[in-house]
Amino acid sequence: MAEATPYTLIDGRKISSDIKKEITEKVIERRQLGKKVPHLAIILVGDDGASQTYVDHKVKACKEVGFHYTMMRFADTISEDKLMKHIDQVNRDEDVDGFIVQLPLPQHISVERITEKIRPDKDVDGFTNRNFGSIVSKNPLLLPATPYGVMELLKRYKIETEGKNCVVIGASRLVGAPLSMMLVEEGRATVTVCHKYTKDISSFTRQADILVVAVGKPGIVTGDMVKQGAVVIDVGTTRVEGPQYKNGYALKGDVDFQAVAPKASYITPVPGGVGPMTIASLLLNTLRATELRNP
Numbered sequence: 001m002a003e004a005t006p007y008t009l010i011d012g013r014k015i016s017s018d019i020k021k022e023i024t025e026k027v028i029e030r031r032q033l034g035k036k037v038p039h040l041a042i043i044l045v046g047d048d049g050a051s052q053t054y055v056d057h058k059v060k061a062c063k064e065v066g067f068h069y070t071m072m073r074f075a076d077t078i079s080e081d082k083l084m085k086h087i088d089q090v091n092r093d094e095d096v097d098g099f100i101v102q103l104p105l106p107q108h109i110s111v112e113r114i115t116e117k118i119r120p121d122k123d124v125d126g127f128t129n130r131n132f133g134s135i136v137s138k139n140p141l142l143l144p145a146t147p148y149g150v151m152e153l154l155k156r157y158k159i160e161t162e163g164k165n166c167v168v169i170g171a172s173r174l175v176g177a178p179l180s181m182m183l184v185e186e187g188r189a190t191v192t193v194c195h196k197y198t199k200d201i202s203s204f205t206r207q208a209d210i211l212v213v214a215v216g217k218p219g220i221v222t223g224d225m226v227k228q229g230a231v232v233i234d235v236g237t238t239r240v241e242g243p244q245y246k247n248g249y250a251l252k253g254d255v256d257f258q259a260v261a262p263k264a265s266y267i268t269p270v271p272g273g274v275g276p277m278t279i280a281s282l283l284l285n286t287l288r289a290t291e292l293r294n295p
C-alpha cells in the first residue's frame, strides 16, 4: 500500500481573484486613457435555477472588475427564430464587445444553430466552431472558457505539462474535446481522451501524470483509478439536492475527493476549483475581445 502524500489544494478562487485584480487594473488604465470600457451582454432563456445562479456570478464578476454589462432575459417559450434575431442585434451592437448565451437552452432550440450565430470575435465563451478551431492556429482568437481556465490553473501553479501523460475523461464539445487539443498544442502533452465508449477506463487513468475529469457524474473517479503523485483536475459540477444541504443542494465533483486526494500531488476541490476559473476566463476573453475591437 503506497503512503498517503501531502497534496496541494489548487485554489481556483484565489487564482480567479488574482486574475480579476489584473483585469481591474487594465480597465482602470483603459478608462484613464479614454479607451472603451469592456461591455459584456448575457442572454438568459427561461428560469432554470442553476443557470440563474451562474449568471448572477457572471454579473457580480463584471461589477467587480468595472465592466459594463447588459442582462437580456427571454421566456422559455421564445422561438428559435426570434432568439436568432436578438443575437443578430447583439452581433451588430457596436457597444457590446462580447456576449454569451447561457446554456442549457429549452429543448425546441438548437444549441448548435444558436452558438454558430454568435460573431466569433464576440464569442467570449469560445463556443463557436471558429474559436474551437483556432486552438490549433498560431494565433487563437477567443479560447473556450472552461478549458482556458484549466490551462491557467496549471500554468499559475507551475505544473509542467510538456511530455506528460495527460488523460482527459469526457470528450464534450465544450470541455473535454477543446481541452485535450489545448493540452497537446499549448501544453505539449501526450493526451488520451476517454469517453463513454472507452473500455477499461482505469487502465488509462492509472497511467496519468495529469488526470482531468469532465463528465458530470459525481464520484466516478475513485482512489484505485489514480496513480500516486498524479495531478487531478475535477471539472464536474453537478447539483445534488438534499435536505441536509444549506441551500437545498450541494455542488459535487466527478472525483471522490476523500479517496483520491491522499494519492494526488495537486488536486482541485469542488466547489472552488475549476468553477471560478470559467468566470475568470470569460472576463479575460471579454477584455481581449474589447482590445481586438478597440485597441
Ligand code: GUN
Residues within 6 Å of the ligand: 054, 100, 101, 102, 103, 104, 125, 145, 146, 278
Ligand atoms: N452553462 C454551464 N456552463 C456554461 C458556460 O460556461 N457558458 C454558458 N454560456 N453556459 C453555460
